[in-house]
Amino acid sequence: MSDAIAYERVGDIAVLKAQNPPVNALGYDVRVGLVEGIERAEADEGVRAVLIYGDGTTWFAGADIKEFGKTPKEPYLPDVCNRIEACPLIVVSAMHGTALGGGLEIALSTHYRVAVPKARMGLPEVHLGLIPGATGTQRLPRLTGVPAALDIVTSGRQFGAKEALELGVIDKIEEGEPREIGLAYARELLESGASRRAVSELAAPEAIDFDAAYETALKKSRGQLSPAYGVRAVQAACELPFAEGIAKERALFMELMQTDQRQGMIHAFFSERAVSKLPELKGVEPRDVSAIGVIGGGTMGAGIATAALLAGLDVVLIEMSAEAAEAARGRIEGNLQGALKRGKIDQAKFEHLTQKALTPATDYEALSDVDLVVEAVFEEMGVKKDVFTKLDKVCKKGAVLASNTSYLDVDEIAACTSRPEDVIGLHFFSPAHVMKLLEVVVADKTAPEVVATGFALGKKLGKISVRAGVCDGFIGNRILKTYRTAAEHMVLDGASPYQIDKALTDFGFAMGPYAVADLAGLDIGWATRKRLAPTRDARERVPTYADKLCEEGNFGQKTGKGYYIYEAGKRAGVPNPEVMELIEAERKELGITPREFSDEEIVRRYMAAMVNEGAKVLEEGIARRPLDIDMVFLFGYGFPRYYGGPMKWADIVGLPGLLDDIKSYAEEDDYFWKPAALLEKLVAEGRTFDDMNKAAS
Numbered sequence: 001m002s003d004a005i006a007y008e009r010v011g012d013i014a015v016l017k018a019q020n021p022p023v024n025a026l027g028y029d030v031r032v033g034l035v036e037g038i039e040r041a042e043a044d045e046g047v048r049a050v051l052i053y054g055d056g057t058t059w060f061a062g063a064d065i066k067e068f069g070k071t072p073k074e075p076y077l078p079d080v081c082n083r084i085e086a087c088p089l090i091v092v093s094a095m096h097g098t099a100l101g102g103g104l105e106i107a108l109s110t111h112y113r114v115a116v117p118k119a120r121m122g123l124p125e126v127h128l129g130l131i132p133g134a135t136g137t138q139r140l141p142r143l144t145g146v147p148a149a150l151d152i153v154t155s156g157r158q159f160g161a162k163e164a165l166e167l168g169v170i171d172k173i174e175e176g177e178p179r180e181i182g183l184a185y186a187r188e189l190l191e192s193g194a195s196r197r198a199v200s201e202l203a204a205p206e207a208i209d210f211d212a213a214y215e216t217a218l219k220k221s222r223g224q225l226s227p228a229y230g231v232r233a234v235q236a237a238c239e240l241p242f243a244e245g246i247a248k249e250r251a252l253f254m255e256l257m258q259t260d261q262r263q264g265m266i267h268a269f270f271s272e273r274a275v276s277k278l279p280e281l282k283g284v285e286p287r288d289v290s291a292i293g294v295i296g297g298g299t300m301g302a303g304i305a306t307a308a309l310l311a312g313l314d315v316v317l318i319e320m321s322a323e324a325a326e327a328a329r330g331r332i333e334g335n336l337q338g339a340l341k342r343g344k345i346d347q348a349k350f351e352h353l354t355q356k357a358l359t360p361a362t363d364y365e366a367l368s369d370v371d372l373v374v375e376a377v378f379e380e381m382g383v384k385k386d387v388f389t390k391l392d393k394v395c396k397k398g399a400v401l402a403s404n405t406s407y408l409d410v411d412e413i414a415a416c417t418s419r420p421e422d423v424i425g426l427h428f429f430s431p432a433h434v435m436k437l438l439e440v441v442v443a444d445k446t447a448p449e450v451v452a453t454g455f456a457l458g459k460k461l462g463k464i465s466v467r468a469g470v471c472d473g474f475i476g477n478r479i480l481k482t483y484r485t486a487a488e489h490m491v492l493d494g495a496s497p498y499q500i501d502k503a504l505t506d507f508g509f510a511m512g513p514y515a516v517a518d519l520a521g522l523d524i525g526w527a528t529r530k531r532l533a534p535t536r537d538a539r540e541r542v543p544t545y546a547d548k549l550c551e552e553g554n555f556g557q558k559t560g561k562g563y564y565i566y567e568a569g570k571r572a573g574v575p576n577p578e579v580m581e582l583i584e585a586e587r588k589e590l591g592i593t594p595r596e597f598s599d600e601e602i603v604r605r606y607m608a609a610m611v612n613e614g615a616k617v618l619e620e621g622i623a624r625r626p627l628d629i630d631m632v633f634l635f636g637y638g639f640p641r642y643y644g645g646p647m648k649w650a651d652i653v654g655l656p657g658l659l660d661d662i663k664s665y666a667e668e669d670d671y672f673w674k675p676a677a678l679l680e681k682l683v684a685e686g687r688t689f690d691d692m693n694k695a696a697s
Helices: 028-043 077-086 102-109 124-128 136-144 146-155 161-167 178-191 210-220 225-239 242-257 260-274 299-310 322-341 347-357 381-394 410-415 448-460 476-493 497-507 513-520 522-535 545-551 577-590 599-619 626-636 646-653 655-666 677-685 689-696
Strands: 005-010 013-018 049-054 090-095 098-100 112-115 120-122 158-160 291-295 314-318 358-361 372-375 400-403 423-428 437-441 464-468
Touching: 005 028, 013 028, 013 178, 028 049, 028 077, 049 178, 077 102, 077 242, 090 102, 090 178, 098 102, 102 120, 102 136, 112 161, 112 178, 120 161, 124 146, 124 225, 124 260, 136 146, 136 225, 136 242, 146 210, 146 225, 158 161, 210 225, 225 242, 225 260, 242 260, 260 626, 260 646, 260 689, 291 299, 299 314, 299 322, 299 347, 299 423, 314 322, 322 347, 322 358, 347 358, 372 381, 381 400, 381 410, 400 448, 410 423, 423 448, 437 448, 437 626, 448 464, 464 626, 476 497, 476 513, 476 577, 476 599, 476 626, 497 513, 497 599, 513 522, 522 545, 545 577, 599 626, 599 646, 599 655, 599 677, 626 646, 626 689, 646 655, 646 689, 655 677, 677 689
Parallel strands: 013 049, 049 090, 090 112, 098 120, 291 314, 291 372, 314 358, 372 400, 400 423, 437 464
Antiparallel strands: 005 013, 120 158, 423 437
């Protein structure tokens, strides 16, 4: 038998123990071992039941990621599941840890299921651009009914043992070691005369309006195919005999395997795990951080403080006055109330965080014992330098001094202190207790252990941390400025902000750029344009209609009017007619005859600008790898995950065609559309951005 599955006999029960650390992944050896174990039990005279359980910390946690992108060897997982279920003996699974994907499908193939109270389950394949492909979509609805099965299959969410019992996914919850509770349950079943109970032999579930469910899944996922395919697979469980349903599930699974979306989502899966693994930090120990300071208690500062408190850190929050400090406390308490309502914390924890772990103050001396300080004050260099000069005087030796600046030069900020090696950029995204992205901005003199501390803090806060170099806007906002400029050019030349927003939400973005600008506040872009005006190249095309909108006090959602008009209490707005009036006036002033843009051209130009600037960011070393840019845009800018990020999207659509388009756009504006040298080099060598990721790994 395969070493990955151990065989033991306890009385009339055969025990199959998975021993494939660390997570008992369902690789080739495990699959072989399960089939051999079932066959041995059947041949073992006197055996009446089989128990399957996992050694170590978990049941089968899912597929073996080493097999991703490869053709697996037989026995295939669907065949293993069917072989387990076909066993004439009673087969029991005893689950602990996580039973995800194929792990849950194995459990559904057994005849009875018991789990410890803390066990968690789910079918997360949609997050890889796939559907469950080992009979899960056929067995699950026979146990739970269609609505619950659709929720589990199309969301990919995890659920606990209590919910699993309520849904009928498991039969029993017991405290204890999986081997012992499994043996006890198997004995109980044998003593009660329980019969073998195959899920495939249960009645087909009652059908619903699957066409409506398909459309709902497609709309909810903003064009991601796998949830909608999951609907069709569950439909097969209702309408086809079990064997035909399995064949339909497999056909849908294989269809998704060939899609660009699956490519993009597999890339996102692996990149998310690789992004914080930096060769430069190998063997570098981060500094200890148990208490942090936050300067500024506005939306951003309160969000950072909330994230830190929820991660178990003590927080000293500095504001300019007692009134402002109390207002900041109120914002943080409001954020924590949200966590309380969602069950993330209980009332006792809420009171501890707000009354003991949080210390609002107005005197910088209160920061003398903190291990790390993040400033989140007004985005102006003079203000930042004033803060860092004060921090330099009061913070203890070895404290990390971090700026949350979105654009400004971290080297210049560090230079105003006597300890530039302790200074780093930690660029959070608002709301900071919700958004997953953290750009760790490494200045020229930042010490390696300070960089390691930034990444360790990001991990503690549950962030996706990405290393960035120093330039105006770092990775995300620098590229944002470029593709926003491409959008502005299209508006001047004939498109409307509303057509652009729609084209990009249809592409898969959570929001279009003009709706995003309204949400962030138009005054931010206005301030940036004014800051950059003195050094602007004369060849730049810079529209003025957005400035005129701001001059009238229209800053977006916060003022109720921007590109859109917002009614009180409503997040979505309606187009502001004044915007098109300003645009048309500017076109007339510039002598521009507007032309039509198709949605396809809008998306192509927008994405070409994003990728071209991304290539320049790589050339300059601001981002080390293309996957760093991809993670910034997936987790900070609402980029559709199923494309894997902008650089992966470029690989999928083809770099040569994209470069050709950029060169054609350059014929009308050779300043803005100058092709990145790196992009030209990759095309000339027949290489991709993904090749760069592999070379850097």
